[in-house]
Amino acid sequence: MKVHVETTINSEPVELLAEPRQSLLEVLRDELGLTGAKEGCNNGNCGACNVILDGRLVNSCCVLAVEVSGKQVVTIEGVAEGETLHPLQQKFLEEAALQCGICTPGFIVAAKALLDREPEADEARVRYWLAGNLCRCTGYDKIVRAVLGAGAEMRNRASNTSNRGRTNGY
Amino acid sequence: MVIEERKTYRVIGTRPIRHDGIDKVTGRAQYGADIRLSGMLHARTLRSPHAHALIKSIDASKALALPGVKAVVTGADFPEVADSIEDMGEAEGSLRDLSANVMARDKALYRGHAVAAVAATSVHVALEALALIEVDYEVLPAVLDVRDAMRSDAPLLHERKTASIAGESEKPSNVAKHDQFAWGDLEDGFGQAEVVVEREFTTEMVHQGYIEPHASTATWNSDGQITIWTSTQGAFTIRSQASGILAQPISRVKVIPTEIGGGFGGKTLVYMEPVAAILARKSGRPVKMQMDRTEVFEGTGPTSGSYIRIKAGATKDGKLTAVQSYLAYEAGAYPGSPVTAGAMTHVAPYDIPNCLIDAYDVVVNKPKVAAYRAPGAPAAAFAMEQVIDELAEKVGSDPLQFRLLNSSKEGTRGPGGRPFKAIGHEQCLRAAFESEHYKSPLEGPTRGRGVASGFWFNAGMRSSVTVSINPDGTVNLIEGSTDIGGTRTSLAMQLAETLGITAEDVKPTVVDTDSVGYNDVTGGSRVTFASGMAVYEAGMDMRRQLIARAAELMGAEAEELEYRDGAVVHKTDESKRYSFKQLCERIFERGATVVATGSVVGRGVGGAFATHVVDVEVDPETGKVDILRYTATQDVGTAIHPAYVEGQIQGGVVQGIGWALNEEYYYNEPGQMLNASFLDYRMPTSLDVPMIDAVIVEVPNPGHPYGVRGVGEVPIVPPLAAIANAVYRATGVRQQKLPMSPRRILETTFGLE
Numbered sequence: 001m002k003v004h005v006e007t008t009i010n011s012e013p014v015e016l017l018a019e020p021r022q023s024l025l026e027v028l029r030d031e032l033g034l035t036g037a038k039e040g041c042n043n044g045n046c047g048a049c050n051v052i053l054d055g056r057l058v059n060s061c062c063v064l065a066v067e068v069s070g071k072q073v074v075t076i077e078g079v080a081e082g083e084t085l086h087p088l089q090q091k092f093l094e095e096a097a098l099q100c101g102i103c104t105p106g107f108i109v110a111a112k113a114l115l116d117r118e119p120e121a122d123e124a125r126v127r128y129w130l131a132g133n134l135c136r137c138t139g140y141d142k143i144v145r146a147v148l149g150a151g152a153e154m155r156n157r158a159s160n161t162s163n164r165g166r167t168n169g170y
Numbered sequence: 171m172v173i174e175e176r177k178t179y180r181v182i183g184t185r186p187i188r189h190d191g192i193d194k195v196t197g198r199a200q201y202g203a204d205i206r207l208s209g210m211l212h213a214r215t216l217r218s219p220h221a222h223a224l225i226k227s228i229d230a231s232k233a234l235a236l237p238g239v240k241a242v243v244t245g246a247d248f249p250e251v252a253d254s255i256e257d258m259g260e261a262e263g264s265l266r267d268l269s270a271n272v273m274a275r276d277k278a279l280y281r282g283h284a285v286a287a288v289a290a291t292s293v294h295v296a297l298e299a300l301a302l303i304e305v306d307y308e309v310l311p312a313v314l315d316v317r318d319a320m321r322s323d324a325p326l327l328h329e330r331k332t333a334s335i336a337g338e339s340e341k342p343s344n345v346a347k348h349d350q351f352a353w354g355d356l357e358d359g360f361g362q363a364e365v366v367v368e369r370e371f372t373t374e375m376v377h378q379g380y381i382e383p384h385a386s387t388a389t390w391n392s393d394g395q396i397t398i399w400t401s402t403q404g405a406f407t408i409r410s411q412a413s414g415i416l417a418q419p420i421s422r423v424k425v426i427p428t429e430i431g432g433g434f435g436g437k438t439l440v441y442m443e444p445v446a447a448i449l450a451r452k453s454g455r456p457v458k459m460q461m462d463r464t465e466v467f468e469g470t471g472p473t474s475g476s477y478i479r480i481k482a483g484a485t486k487d488g489k490l491t492a493v494q495s496y497l498a499y500e501a502g503a504y505p506g507s508p509v510t511a512g513a514m515t516h517v518a519p520y521d522i523p524n525c526l527i528d529a530y531d532v533v534v535n536k537p538k539v540a541a542y543r544a545p546g547a548p549a550a551a552f553a554m555e556q557v558i559d560e561l562a563e564k565v566g567s568d569p570l571q572f573r574l575l576n577s578s579k580e581g582t583r584g585p586g587g588r589p590f591k592a593i594g595h596e597q598c599l600r601a602a603f604e605s606e607h608y609k610s611p612l613e614g615p616t617r618g619r620g621v622a623s624g625f626w627f628n629a630g631m632r633s634s635v636t637v638s639i640n641p642d643g644t645v646n647l648i649e650g651s652t653d654i655g656g657t658r659t660s661l662a663m664q665l666a667e668t669l670g671i672t673a674e675d676v677k678p679t680v681v682d683t684d685s686v687g688y689n690d691v692t693g694g695s696r697v698t699f700a701s702g703m704a705v706y707e708a709g710m711d712m713r714r715q716l717i718a719r720a721a722e723l724m725g726a727e728a729e730e731l732e733y734r735d736g737a738v739v740h741k742t743d744e745s746k747r748y749s750f751k752q753l754c755e756r757i758f759e760r761g762a763t764v765v766a767t768g769s770v771v772g773r774g775v776g777g778a779f780a781t782h783v784v785d786v787e788v789d790p791e792t793g794k795v796d797i798l799r800y801t802a803t804q805d806v807g808t809a810i811h812p813a814y815v816e817g818q819i820q821g822g823v824v825q826g827i828g829w830a831l832n833e834e835y836y837y838n839e840p841g842q843m844l845n846a847s848f849l850d851y852r853m854p855t856s857l858d859v860p861m862i863d864a865v866i867v868e869v870p871n872p873g874h875p876y877g878v879r880g881v882g883e884v885p886i887v888p889p890l891a892a893i894a895n896a897v898y899r900a901t902g903v904r905q906q907k908l909p910m911s912p913r914r915i916l917e918t919t920f921g922l923e
Contacts, residue, residue, distance in 0.1 A: 021294065035204040036197020038431070040381040041463040045848035048381055076197035089195040093187045096813035099655035099821065101194035102201060102382040102431025131857040134848060136379045136432050137655060138817055139824030140856040 010078025018065035036076035047133030057113035076105035097146035099137035202385030202401030218278030221312035221841025259438025279503035282468025346505030359492025359524025363483025374834035382431020388446035404691030435541025471540025508546030516550035544883035555891030594805025594869035620896025624887025628880030629694025630772025634687025643751030650689035668709030670736025695880025700772030708768030774873020793912035807879030826889025
């Protein structure tokens with residue numbers, strides 16, 4: 001009764017057999033060993049299981065595994081490029097934006113989904129966007145600062161890249 | 171912002187990247203639910219749907235017949251254990267009660283009380299099997315509120331008598347304990363009073379709300395060895411509790427602590443660990459158990475709801491003359507509320523000449539409470555700090571100046587009667603008074619500014635570490651304190667300071683109960699303090715050993731050498747010198763090595779004070795309270811890693827904001843919690859709070875080599891009262907019940923029927 005699913009996870013093609021009742025979170029963690037996404041509530045209220053599905057932020061506990069057939073999934077394991085941390089990961093470390101760390105993968109994935117589109121997001125926008133992610137340790141202060149810092153870093157890199165491009169063009 | 175002068179350090183006070191950071195930002199860190207063993211089964215728990223019921227029979231035959239089911243346990247599988255006193259991490263309690271809380275025997279005492287568990291080849295099969303277990307209950311009347319439970323005609327949870335100062339009571343009751351604290355002459359004190367305030371307050375049960383649900387995995391080998399992987403604040407505490415409940419020698423139990431996704435005191439008791447072990451024994455396979463979020467709310471330990479009455483008097487010029495307090499706390503289903511801590515802490519910030527406090531620990535048909543960040547203190551401060559605020563107003567004093575006039579200081583009677591040593595309440599009050607925040611104007615018709623103070627004892631207890639050198643000049647630090655908020659790094663920094671090396675050259679590892687000396691829980695704000703002392707002791711031991719080795723290398727006497735700035739130096743000939751790194755290399759070249767240990771009972775604990783300032787705005791249409799600005803001052807002794815100190819303060823404040831404004835166990839009459847999800851149990855989100863300004867005050871603790879006090883708990887003490895005081899200034903209405911939800915604000919202030 002299992003369903004054959006062909007999908008792409010962190011840019012790698014993946015084939016799997018999933019029961020129709022299995023959530024994407026369950027399959028990521030229990031079948032594929034990608035335990036970076038966490039189960040905090042299993043009903044879409046804490047964001048600890050956040051992944052990006054075809055560019056859109058989702059709670060993987062509320063997506064069925066069979067639904068990701070033919071789609072692109074990005075999990076926390078796919079955020080860094082090899083050993084190079086994403087600016088968000090680096091800023092979370094520098095700003096001490098984690099204590100226990102259980103919510104951290106979800107926050108980083110959620111913030112990536114925001115900054116990929118809006119690296120200029122301000123504090124109000126960041127707080128609004130992250131309201132689907134619960135953190136019980138930090139009081140959010142340092143998380144918000146880390147996301148704002150990562151946004152600035154990403155804007156910097158983008159402008160450096162385009163400046164370089166222009167220089168090369170001449 | 172860091173206030174106060176202090177000693178200069180090389181590593182302490184800097185902000186290195188935490189050692190476990192990369193694992194935690196990349197998803198590699200292994201938490202409780204991430205454990206996966208070969209051949210592992212998955213187990214789930216069946217829980218009582220009734221708040222109070224006799225369990226007449228349990229028939230699991232249909233569940234056992236379901237393909238994929240490998241084992242079922244009920245209370246009948248648990249050994250009878252003695253009614254001995256057991257270490258509960260941050261408190262003590264009866265082992266028999268703890269065992270019955272883990273798995274109900276003849277009676278279910280709260281909705282969510284475990285009555286059976288199933289291990290199966292998959293989670294889904296286990297869940298299907300739970301539905302096939304037939305339990306015959308005889309439902310009994312339930313009692314949910316502390317004052318109802320104290321009535322003589324209340325339904326009894328246990329046939330137990332009240333322990334009190336006057337001895338045991340005549341007849342059984344739900345009052346487990348009555349404590350009393352008295353000093354001075356109350357009548358005389360109130361006789362001197364020119365203003366008196368008397369008010370009563372109630373608070374509801376609230377949960378720690380850690381984001382990681384409990385998860386435990388166990389194996390039980392045929393040679394009797396039991397291994398438990400679990401997300402806990404105290405591996406050694408869990409070992410002791412599990413061995414007691416399983417009636418197995420402690421040496422047969424090894425507990426491997428996983429990374430922990432928050433605890434705040436709630437992960438100090440066993441829940442599934444002994445159940446998973448029995449399922450493992452019965453099935454002959456490793457068993458992993460997890461809770462879902464509803465089980466965490468209904469089946470683990472929140473903190474007490476309370477009823478508190480305070481009468482306090484002062485002279486016209488603002489000197490406190492007398493305080494009388496009555497506190498009754500809900501313990502949940504078994505005795506052990508933190509009422510005594512509430513009783514002792516709420517008066518600690520002040521010099522009160524005459525005082526009488528009665529404290530009652532009361533069982534009700536709700537989950538057995540567990541520790542929650544400064545257990546017992548926030549509810550008592552919610553009451554006391556509002557009474558103080560009202561007295562200040564009545565005598566026409568600024569609320570911070572009123573507190574300053576009455577503040578405890580070195581020499582004031584401390585909790586338990588002994589005088590305080592160096593403490594920082596006055597410094598916190600001054601820092602709050604002088605803050606930009608307090609000096610700034612606040613305008614607007616429904617805006618108000620509130621202040622409140624808080625005290626927490628902090629804990630010492632036992633810590634042990636092992637330290638060894640590597641040939642490349644780095645150091646391994648083996649410790650047994652679960653790292654919930656960066657303590658690998660705060661300990662590594664103290665070792666680095668002691669040895670004169672960098673924090674990055676220390677490699678901290680948290681190990682299992684077989685691999686390091688005894689460590690008490692990560693709780694009581696004690697790890698950076700007490701494990702820090704063990705680290706210091708190990709570092710000093712290592713320095714002595716390194717001096718001895720260097721003496722051999724130099725052909726000198728050890729007495730001629732000293733350890734200074736990360737090197738062993740000849741006292742009279744400074745050209746004779748080995749840096750730490752050179753010495754490590756040479757020691758290994760000579761086929762030797764150095765290992766040092768530190769093991770302490772953390773004496774010299776320094777109590778922590780905090781003073782908070784908050785601005786709120788109350789929406790008259792919706793009743794919603796918005797936090798506009800928040801400043802928290804706190805005496806931390808010495809901030810080892812200021813960023814993580816700020817983080818503790820900010821996190822404690824926001825938990826306090828949740829407790830003040832939204833969080834509560836909301837029950838219907840039969841005793842069902844109606845909001846047992848993160849949707850309905852409304853914890854603060856990033857959108858609900860502003861940046862939290864943490865003002866670090868440093869009054870070094872004379873009882874610690876680096877002046878450390880505990881940091882983690884006291885920041886949750888003042889927020890409830892600070893916000894209530896702010897709401898009062900905004901609306902003119904005193905808030906005597908928590909939470910100050912929109913509905914309650916509308917009812918108390920804006921005339922909603």
